[in-house]
Amino acid sequence: MCECSTVGRSLKFFNRSGFVGGLGGRGGRGGFRPGKSRGSCGSCGPKVTYVPPALSEDESSIFAHYESGINFDKYDDILVDVSGHDPPKAIMTFEEAALCESLNRNVSKSGYKKPTPVQKHGIPIISAGRDLMACAQTGSGKTAAFLLPILQRLMADGVAASQFSEVQEPEVIVVAPTRELINQIYMEARKFAHGTCVRPVVVYGGISTGYTIREVLKGCNVLCGTPGRLLDIIGRGKIGLSKVRYLVLDEADRMLDMGFEPDMRKLVSSPGMPPKEDRQTLMFSATYPEDIQRLAADFLKTDYLFLAVGVVGGACSDVEQVVVQVTKFSKRDQLLEVLKTTGTERTMVFVETKRQADFIATFLCQEKVPTTSIHGDREQREREQALGDFRSGKCPVLVATSVAARGLDIKDVQHVVNFDLPNNIDEYVHRIGRTGRCGNTGKAVCFFDPEADGNLARSLVKVLSGAQQEVPKWLEEVAFNAHGTIGFNPGGRVFASTDSRKNDRTTSQPAAALGVAGDDDEWE
Numbered sequence: 319m320c321e322c323s324t325v326g327r328s329l330k331f332f333n334r335s336g337f338v339g340g341l342g343g344r345g346g347r348g349g350f351r352p353g354k355s356r357g358s359c360g361s362c363g364p365k366v367t368y369v370p371p372a373l374s375e376d377e378s379s380i381f382a383h384y385e386s387g388i389n390f391d392k393y394d395d396i397l398v399d400v401s402g403h404d405p406p407k408a409i410m411t412f413e414e415a416a417l418c419e420s421l422n423r424n425v426s427k428s429g430y431k432k433p434t435p436v437q438k439h440g441i442p443i444i445s446a447g448r449d450l451m452a453c454a455q456t457g458s459g460k461t462a463a464f465l466l467p468i469l470q471r472l473m474a475d476g477v478a479a480s481q482f483s484e485v486q487e488p489e490v491i492v493v494a495p496t497r498e499l500i501n502q503i504y505m506e507a508r509k510f511a512h513g514t515c516v517r518p519v520v521v522y523g524g525i526s527t528g529y530t531i532r533e534v535l536k537g538c539n540v541l542c543g544t545p546g547r548l549l550d551i552i553g554r555g556k557i558g559l560s561k562v563r564y565l566v567l568d569e570a571d572r573m574l575d576m577g578f579e580p581d582m583r584k585l586v587s588s589p590g591m592p593p594k595e596d597r598q599t600l601m602f603s604a605t606y607p608e609d610i611q612r613l614a615a616d617f618l619k620t621d622y623l624f625l626a627v628g629v630v631g632g633a634c635s636d637v638e639q640v641v642v643q644v645t646k647f648s649k650r651d652q653l654l655e656v657l658k659t660t661g662t663e664r665t666m667v668f669v670e671t672k673r674q675a676d677f678i679a680t681f682l683c684q685e686k687v688p689t690t691s692i693h694g695d696r697e698q699r700e701r702e703q704a705l706g707d708f709r710s711g712k713c714p715v716l717v718a719t720s721v722a723a724r725g726l727d728i729k730d731v732q733h734v735v736n737f738d739l740p741n742n743i744d745e746y747v748h749r750i751g752r753t754g755r756c757g758n759t760g761k762a763v764c765f766f767d768p769e770a771d772g773n774l775a776r777s778l779v780k781v782l783s784g785a786q787q788e789v790p791k792w793l794e795e796v797a798f799n800a801h802g803t804i805g806f807n808p809g810g811r812v813f814a815s816t817d818s819r820k821n822d823r824t825t826s827q828p829a830a831a832l833g834v835a836g837d838d839d840e841w842e
């Protein structure tokens with residue numbers, strides 16, 4: 319998606335506010351000069367010339383990881399439901415996965431001792447050649463659940479990247495909705511494939527197309543991409559699809575909602591792409607509205623398996639959720655109050671709009687809170703710098719739009735603040751899932767303005783009770799008043815409870831009505 323259309327808005331804001339940067343000491347005005355590159359599609363505005371810094375080849379950086387937390391073993395208590403015909407038996411250990419030696423070595427260097435439930439079930443399902451729609455809570459290891467069995471198959475078959483081919487023919491395509499997330503998935507693939515002949519490559523908007531093509535032409539077995547850039551590279555004839563064996567949709571519900579669905583349809587109908595009967599299609603997310611599940615079936619073989627770890631769409635129970643009643647004008651002071659208690663602990667603050675992200679980040683900088691920001695109006699260089707400064711702890715506060723809501727796995731994020739609530743509950747579940755990952759605990763504070771957020775009250779109450787969190791009395795009242803008594807059942811579920819093939823009736827909100835990211839940001 320091209321970002322050109324947003325320049326005018328940003329310029330106006332920056333000129334009026336006199337903002338001169340300070341978001342983590344970088345970025346700011348420089349990125350918004352007229353005439354400076356804003357386009358990512360390559361066909362409008364000046365060419366994007368950004369080339370990301372070379373990656374370290376040092377093993378300690380490739381295998382850097384954080385420790386699993388005190389609740390890691392509690393994953394085993396979560397109910398798992400696999401539906402569909404004849405599912406293979408789950409594995410209990412990585413040894414049972416019978417990974418080849420180099421993959422096994424990379425798994426242990428990554429600090430993985432035992433598989434999480436989505437891995438215990440997902441690995442044998444994928445190894446058995448089945449299509450899969452998998453749902454498991456945020457931070458519970460879905461990435462390795464698809465990467466390990468795929469890489470195992472490629473390694474067992476002796477697949478090797480060829481740098482002598484003008485058209486690269488990857489065996490695997492992984493798509494995800496945001497640049498930072500696809501880059502993270504690529505880094506995981508690179509880690510697990512380390513020291514083998516399998517070569518992952520990543521393509522996404524905001525970086526030089528020439529550089530991207532050169533990287534692809536060095537050899538490509540696992541192509542990770544955001545949809546727009548992926549289709550662009552395919553359209554330039556640099557990628558042949560006839561060898562694709564695996565198509566993975568991470569954040570699958572997002573990839574199939576109205577924002578990305580056309581691109582996904584274009585991808586699967588691109589020349590050379592094997593039909594669904596001749597490839598394995600794998601979908602992963604923590605949330606799956608039922609209508610998206612139905613739509614997803616178009617991409618999957620009819621005998622696909624549905625794996626649900628816990629309640630589909632449920633929030634991670636390792637995150638303590640607190641809801642604070644606010645008014646529009648008290649939010650900024652309350653944010654400062656919250657940040658006073660969190661001190662220098664890493665905190666993500668989610669806001670509704672790009673403009674609001676800049677505004678709040680500037681405000682916090684002025685209040686001497688080292689803060690940076692990430693959203694779709696920042697150049698890729700700035701986005702990566704912001705994430706780097708947040709990861710390193712240089713800026714312990716990151717103000718973000720929903721562009722950072724899904725998938726990002728950042729060490730030591732202890733707090734998530736929903737300064738503005740998103741307009742759909744799934745987005746809330748993903749946002750708070752940036753903390754409390756891999757068995758660690760975390761805290762999420764959400765500012766609830768009854769004037770603005772009343773429509774979310776009911777689903778919020780249900781998410782809270784579903785994750786055994788305290789539901790404030792006032793919130794129950796708001797939910798009750800917003801919807802009356804009929805159909806209001808705080809203890810009930812707002813989620814698609816399971817595989818939509820089991821249900822005749824649709825209970826969830828149509829994805830079309832949910833909109834896309836839940837804010838004004840462009841994701842790709």
Ligand SMILES: Nc1ncnc2c1ncn2[C@@H]1O[C@H](COP(=O)(O)OP(=O)(O)OP(=O)(O)O)[C@@H](O)[C@H]1O
Nearest residue numbers: 430432433434456457458459460461604725727756
């Ligand atoms: N078996 C394991 N043992 C230890 N750590 C693991 C294991 N599996 C995954 N992890 C780590 O847990 C963290 C979360 O994993 P991952 O990012 O794959 O979660 P996810 O389920 O995809 O989350 P989200 O829904 O937010 O995208 C990562 O740092 C990953 O390296």
